[in-house]
Amino acid sequence: MLDLSPDEWTAIRLSLRIAIVATTVALPFAVALAFLLARRNFWGKALLDGLVHLPLVLPPVVTGYLLLISFGRRGPIGSFLADYLGIVFSFRWTGAALACGVMGFPLLVRPLRLAIEAIDRKLEDAAATLGADRLWVFLTVTLPLALPGLIAGMVLCFAKALGEFGATITFVSNIPGETQTISAAIYTFTQTPGGDAAVGRLVAVAIVISLAALVAAEWLARRAGMRFHGE
């Protein structure tokens, strides 16, 4: 099959790790925010909604730069997290995961929010009459019924995180073994004489991973949908 060099393997493993961590860490925040946007009315809701979607429309370089000045080693949030919690983002894979998580966040929130909005709240009332408090109603009725939206959002976020380039390279640069993802590696090889073969291999890998994610998502969504309609 593909004869990948150790450096290429490193980039692939790193990309997968970053995409998985970014999606997983973003998930609870996205669920909370989607629920808030779907169910509550509060002052500044439109602004919050806009902020969440901002990474979708801003040039990725701008998002990366904003992350750099706020989460960098000298940034207000970055220095606080480094001093008190020991979490460092700048020029680390964790920074790449943060950038990918921020870029994928709107894609995760949106389908979730729509799914929660589509839920028949009478079912939640029924659960309450059967003795479920708010948390249990959420865990046993709301969340399971929003599952197809959750899956769709996770796949979109994962795909975005896997391919993210602009914000990541601006925030944490392009360091092999630390922040050089598949996208960054492809970019590097295109700038290197004789890098065509490596580019071809990594492009093939990117296509395979993306297709696998789509197929898995389709299968999961089908199963979740089937549970609602019998079998």
Place this chain on the structure above:
Amino acid sequence: MSMLALDVEKRLGEFFINVSFESTGGVTGLFGASGAGKTTLMNMIAGLIAPDRGRIALDHATLFDSASGIDVPVHRRRIGYVFQEGRLFPHLSVAANLDYGRRMHGLARDGAEMERVVALLDIGSLLDRRPGRLSGGERQRVAVGRALLMRPRLLLLDEPLGSLDTTRKREILPYLEKLRDDARVPMVYVSHNAGELSRLATSVVRLDAGRVAAVGGPELLDVADLDEIA
């Protein structure tokens, strides 16, 4: 012994509900045209909406009292509610739907009780199915079973046959009669169908435009209303 006692007021836009009655076990039929405030009243008993003013008590325990600020939340009232549309959880099997109330109340598993209710409603063959694959009549029987299995202090049935055709109604009424004769749990049964109530109710409260028009026995039901089902 007074079982359910309520005296409530609620304004909903132009509509004003001011209802007070007491019921002592058996099946209390809440009768009235649509728009008389029957469902709103049921939702207030269940705790899904709060009255503006008044008091609701069940077996001498206060569920709601605007004067002393008591409002027991829905999930702690222990009142079974069978809705017109069943409202079964589509993502759970019939068995899991039936077991939901017991789990949420942290009650011990009781196989004998489960068997009794399943037999009473004749739903043993449906346990592995999803609600999406049940007929309207089957769905309502499961909904009754689900409400019964949480061991309610009171069972509310809001037009449980409302979405069914006459044949299906005839199919389910015997189960509800069995349930009444079983007499383990008092019921409030809402309907605009006099025939249905004349078969089930032991006492009748007649509502008209948000007020109690009459309280008494099944003789309150207008004979002219005894239509297709009786």
